[in-house]
Amino acid sequence: MSEPQFQVGRVIRTDAKVCHVDFDGKVLQCAPRGKLFEVRGLQRNPIAVGDMVRVDMGGDPAAIEEVLPRRNRLGRLSSMHDPREQVLVANVDRLFIIGSLAKPKFSSNRTDRVLAACQWYSVPASLVLNKIDLDKNGDAASIRATYEALGVEVLETCAATGQGVDALRERLVGRVSAFYGGSGVGKSSLLNTLQPSLALKVGKISKFWDQGKHTTTHSQLIALDFGGWVIDTPGVRTFRLHRASPAELRGMFTEFARFQGACRFPDCSHDHEPECGVFAAVERGQIAPSRFASYIEMLDELRTAPAADVDAPADDGQEAGGEPE
Ligand SMILES: Nc1nc2c(ncn2[C@@H]2O[C@H](COP(=O)(O)OP(=O)(O)O)[C@@H](O)[C@H]2O)c(=O)[nH]1
Ligand SMILES: [Mg+2]
Ligand SMILES: [Zn+2]
Secondary structure (H helix, E strand, O other), rough: OOOOOEEEEEEEOOOOOOEEEEEOOOOEEEEEEEEEHHHOOOEEOOOOOOOOOEEEOOOEEEEEEEEEOOEEEEEEEEEEOEEEEEEEEOOOEEEEEEOOOOOOOOOHHHHHHHHHHHOOOOOOEEEEEEEEHHHHOOHHHHHOOOOOHHEEEEEEEOOOOOHHHHHHHHHHOOEEEEEEEOOOOHHHHHHHHHHHHHOOOOOEHHHHHOOOOOOOOOOOOOOOOOOOOOEEOOOOOOOOOOOOOOHHHHHHHHHHHHOOOOOOOOOOOOOOHHHHHHHHHHHHOOHHHHHHHHHHHHHHHHHHOOOOOOOOOOOOOOOOOOOOO
């Protein structure tokens, strides 16, 4: 019996001209039809890792005809020169924000940016504090307190010893998950500890910068032998929101809600206004100063975001990963 001409598969990697598509364990390189680039609208890449696609198996190469409707996605502003949305991943059950406690130092700014985006795109998120073995100052406890207060689950791991890795594995079983974090925090190391057969390349810490080198260059969806999928994303340099208004940004910092009723102005931006309930809560220690600082930085950025009517560069912008760190 011959195979059906059209099959649905899962995109596990996107390169400049081809997508690697998984059909129940069999991976094929497929070429997107040109029409997909015509209807992408505000999105820079019509196909992202995690997308389910309908493929015409008849040609060589097989051709992607259609991207099936997404359950959800995580996107960001492509760059300061390109106002379109870059979709980083599609159809994910949970995003794990991976941070390290040292080498490199934990970045609340990076964490808060991604967490805000997860709120915006309705992607459930957890925080993983890796390199717990290097936490000589006991920073993990206060970071944990900050994020648990927002209702975000916090896991502590050490890829080197395997501490906390079973708890992480439990959360990955049977789901599509994504790992997001700066380069060098230990994403590939954690994946190798979760599943040693992966043998992903692990970066050497550069002594000069004391930061990780960029070794993962593409987002890729990895099949887990205990069931489920995980996307290893390369760190992107800066995570900026795509087309959010200041009012929408306020909503992404969920802990502000219970204090903004005390603001003198109902549309208070919590930036410079007198009698601001949110700023008062920061002063009383009820909102973490690091969170407020992240908010103010993102607010300033939205106010100077590139206009949507700026001509977009004419690249075909297909890689899902963004520019390297
Ligand atoms: N001490 C310690 N080092 C780790 C841990 N996890 C990863 N590393 C080291 O951190 C460096 C970067 O790891 P890598 O997995 O490549 O990070 P990635 O860029 O996020 O994929 C490597 O030298 C790892 O050996 C950990 O839990 N503890
Ligand atoms: Mg890596
Ligand atoms: Zn206010």
